[in-house]
Amino acid sequence: MASIWEYANPRKFMTTSEVVLPWTVGIAAIATIGGLIWGFFFTPDDFRQGATVKIIYLHVPTAVMAINAWLMMLVASLIWLIRRHHVSALAAKAAAPVGAFFTAIALFTGAVWGQPIWGTWWEWDPRLTSFLILFLFYLGYIAMWEAVENPDTAADLTTILCIVGSVFAIISRYALDFWNQGLHQDRFALFDGESDVSPVFAWPLVTCLTGFGFLFVALVLYRTRTEIRARRLHALLAQERLS
Amino acid sequence: MTLKVTDLSVGRGGIRLLSGVNFALVPGQALVLRGPNGSGKTSLLRCLAGLTPPLAGRIEMAEDAIALAGHADGIKAQLSVAENLQFWAAMFGSANIRPALEAFDLIPLATRRAGELSAGQKRRVSLARLLVTGRPIWCLDEPTVSLDTENVARFAAAVTAHLATGGSAILATHIDLGFAAETLDIRQFATPREAQQNTDPFAWDAAQ
Amino acid sequence: MTLKVTDLSVGRGGIRLLSGVNFALVPGQALVLRGPNGSGKTSLLRCLAGLTPPLAGRIEMAEDAIALAGHADGIKAQLSVAENLQFWAAMFGSANIRPALEAFDLIPLATRRAGELSAGQKRRVSLARLLVTGRPIWCLDEPTVSLDTENVARFAAAVTAHLATGGSAILATHIDLGFAAETLDIRQFATPREAQQNTDPFAWDAAQ
Amino acid sequence: MKAVIARDLRLAFRAGGGFGLALAFFLIAVTLVPFGVGPDTDTLRTIAPGILWLGALLACLLSLDRIFQLDWEDGTLDALATAPLPFEALAFAKAAAHWLTTGLPLVLAAPVLAVMLNLAPAAFPWLIGSLLAGTPALSALGTFGAALTVGVKRGGLLMSLLVLPLYVPTLLFGALTVTRAMGGFDALTPLAFLAGLTLATLAVMPFAAAGALRVNLR
Amino acid sequence: MKAVIARDLRLAFRAGGGFGLALAFFLIAVTLVPFGVGPDTDTLRTIAPGILWLGALLACLLSLDRIFQLDWEDGTLDALATAPLPFEALAFAKAAAHWLTTGLPLVLAAPVLAVMLNLAPAAFPWLIGSLLAGTPALSALGTFGAALTVGVKRGGLLMSLLVLPLYVPTLLFGALTVTRAMGGFDALTPLAFLAGLTLATLAVMPFAAAGALRVNLR
Ligand code: HEM
């Protein structure tokens, strides 16, 4: 019977992802664009914040995905560490720039948002700062991949880095809370009784969240395929040399 | 203290270089690896020393049996020759370094800064380290490089003495070692092209 | 293009090693320096190449005539073999590197990262650099180290070709170079003890 | 293990080994700050704890590349790999040696600089305490970073990129201890956190570092 | 000379060469400051110019050891000594390459960080201007320091000791330009001084560096 691990075989992965990719792209496109349009043009302005509240449709999804991206990298790295599936290592490598990109957008939109709300572009608020640190971890992780020639060595080193980094990212988050009490919006539950976001805002937000989720998956799939092709090229060249 | 290698295959940089390597090294035996540049001698020695994990096959020997002397000297320029050897003696828990110094005529250089030694003098220091380790199996990568004839003779004497006391040695070289030993041409283990493929998961159905 | 050395004395680390070195190197001539470890071959070559100023004596030759290949390879690990040679070609204003690559059979390795080469392969790259410099006088310090017989032959061919085109070479070595050349034993220039003293201004009336 | 520490200390004392260099860097870096931010004493006093901690941190950082790089380049690590000493112990010994040659001197020198930045006298013991409790973690994390980047030529900059984010919690708690002490608030809690963090780091880091080393030696 | 610059740039872009690392370090170093001195916006604003300049300075410093050390270790310098290119030109080329891979990126990134330390908008052009005028001097002085310490194994720390004092005037005028612009005073005079200083440095430094190199090669 077919075990899930078969998909970790590069060849199998290429064939499967070829089929899956278009669908994810499609859903991502529809949900993201739809959600954003819905959010931007078909929701009333917020009574306190006015039109600026609409940034939330970019800001929150990117922010949430930025964190999930790192989690996905962690999982992929662990799979590589335990089962030595090359594809999962490459998937982690492929996810890093995407995650960094989302983080950057979350920070940027946040900054743009903070301008009208807090009257300043940047606050050393724990939430914001911890995201900045997350961004730094992304940079380090990417740099490590770049720096090491041998792909397997790089995969192992980045795995160790990713694990240690995750631990310290969490520690610093708590350290930061201890350091400075923030202005930033707390985590909120979207649909419980005393929700601070009325369903009017909530539904398009949920659409955007799903949209960005699929967008992430699509991007990672795409980049993983590229990485695999690069590795294949490398392998084939290596063989040319030997004959 | 025998070293037994069965169906070993060795890789470097994601490429399988050698496969089906089989040999045994018994106490008192010296084995010389021969092969053209880039054939995989260094890689094989590093694999035996446990630095690179083998791609396949088994290496059977006692724990902590191997001492390695590679292309690089492993000498600290700031320390004197004696201090360098003392450090290794401490690491391998052997008592005095005097015999090692004498074996390679390093007594006159003992107090010199290792950084101020000539190529051949450095080489002698790194060879003296082998005696200090007290390990039975020596893995030597081109040990006689930049040694003059006199010191090649010293090296040969040291190796034969080591063999006489039940030690063994496996050496990679292109030049004369100063003593007779059976040679193992590693070209016979060079990986054929079709075997090459299935080592790398990314090289599926490559054109032959 | 003759290199003329008169009454040269060479030091290293504040010690006078060689004194009264006299020899001439005419186009088409190759001179092999022989001497035990630590006798001063490398120091002499570095002095001829103008890296260390001579303690005394004269070195007469044309400007920019010398190319040096020392113990160290002078190769950038991150660059490919071809890129390494191209850099040197640009530095010495010579046009194409292809002949150099061919002379040492480096065409198959041209696109490889230099860091991933074996000892002998690295050596070949650093020897190929000599051809790229287009300099008439080669100073080579143990050029054939860790080369297999086949590549020693290539090296010999390269040198003889260089000599045939009016070039000259001075080589330090302990091992076979693959071609015949007159040798210069530098032990005859070793500084006697009494001469030793008055070089160092702080060593006045030391015990004989 | 003692042998490794002893050798590293000796190397540090030898020419070019640079014992006390970290100290000197600490001094210079901190003295440069007034040039940058201007001589106003109140500003200096307020930022003193942060500056001192940042200075110590950078001084540590700059001496990290000594930890493994040389041993790797000259083949010593290859030989050590075949030695009976496990890499975990090696990593720990290296971290210890680094702290003795870098962290400890910084702790001793900090008060002098604190005077220059006229830190509030009440905060002095807390400064020393926090540095004592914090710097070992800096050395341990640095050893890990050094082990990760040992294969990379001139990995110094890359290493700092990897290590500095790991330094954040230590820096936060360390500086916070002093600032709070200066303001007369409870400084014990952050100090406790700091100590705990350091102990945890010391316990775990050798294994991570050893893993990285093994990978890099392949 | 072009060949040297081209090669150094290529090396910088290659794996492990670490292009953009200086940038990342700059980012981190500046980010760490608030952790040290506390999140208070006003304090940060006042010290912003100094911090930005110090950050740039340290980022330069950390990338200096790449300049000559590797070429020395692998024998490239020996070979270059016999090449027709004089050491003066070599030193200049090295400095130029270092600035292109380090100084220039810093200049471009500074505004972003200035926002985070909420520097007064009026001072932005002056920040960029002063960095543009100042960083070449940092690279040139750094090249000199690198040439002096090329013989010393892991001379990184020693080099920073030698170089940092040389950096003081540049730092002074650079930070002063921005602070004054922030305070609304005349910032042109320090900027002019800075530019003059840089030009003088660029004119003289290659010769000093070349001399140091020759001595170290003996
Ligand atoms: C009043 C203005 C703001 C509001 C209402 C707001 C709201 C939110 C919300 C609802 C989230 C999602 C929380 C979650 O993940 O569950 C979020 C996340 C985030 N926001 Fe904002 N934000 C604001 C301003 C800012 C600003 C100025 C920044 C500065 C860059 C910023 C940066 C972030 C970051 C980094 C996250 C992700 C943190 C996380 O999810 O843990 N936000 N924000």
Ligand SMILES: Nc1ncnc2c1ncn2[C@@H]1O[C@H](COP(=O)(O)OP(=O)(O)OP(=O)(O)O)[C@@H](O)[C@H]1O
């Ligand atoms: N670090 C490395 N990464 C990738 N490939 C490498 C590396 N080192 C060597 N190789 C390649 O592996 C092959 C074997 O190298 P190895 O050093 O084992 O050969 P060798 O027999 O020792 O050669 P020599 O006689 O020149 O020392 C060579 O083709 C070389 O190009």
Ligand SMILES: Nc1ncnc2c1ncn2[C@@H]1O[C@H](COP(=O)(O)OP(=O)(O)OP(=O)(O)O)[C@@H](O)[C@H]1O
């Ligand atoms: N950097 C240095 N500083 C001080 N003394 C040195 C230095 N390098 C070499 N020496 C000493 O100078 C003498 C000559 O060294 P040199 O390298 O010229 O000898 P060599 O003939 O090349 O020896 P080998 O055949 O081993 O290469 C030796 O005694 C050595 O100890």
Ligand SMILES: [Mg+2]
């Ligand atoms: Mg070899």
Ligand SMILES: [Mg+2]
């Ligand atoms: Mg020599």
